[in-house]
Amino acid sequence: MTNYCIDTSTIIDAGERYYPIDVFPAFWDRLDALIQAGRLRAPQTLIDELEAKDDAWREWVYSRRDAMIWPIDDAIQTAMAQVMPIYAAMVTNLNSIKGDPFFIAASIAKNATLITSEKPIKGNIKIPRICEQLGVAWSPLLTVVRTEGWRF
DSSP states (O other), X not given: OOOEEEOHHHHHHIIIIIOOTTTOHHHHHHHHHHHHTTOEEXXXXXXXXXXXXXXXXXXXXXXXXXXXXXXXXXXXXXXXXXXXHHHHHHOSOGGGOOSHHHHHHHHHHTTOEEEOOOOOOTTSOOHHHHHHHHTOOEEOHHHHHHHHTOOO
């Protein structure tokens, strides 16, 4: 069974664009089942990056914080030492690096497939490009839905 790390852009896209909680409650129930089974997690960066708004899907995430969030522990920090040199070699402005390295490092440290809505665009620093350089498994959300066999 695959374990997953979900990034901020994916949870925002799910809540705001593709699977609004009021229209697709079964989708959120399935995510919750993965969380409760310990198969879907994210680093603290997920909570840090979510804007404080009162959307139902954001409240859904916040209410699952204890079950869903990995603290930035020694394993994630060690994995950051692998991730940051790749970023440093690819960007000209290190201040532009936000939370993405934490999601990649958490995926490495926790042996999880990184769920991201980012696409591997040539010339842009995107999660898939970094994952591919580090040999980290990544997947778009729709592929996870299909892999898990979810039907709505």
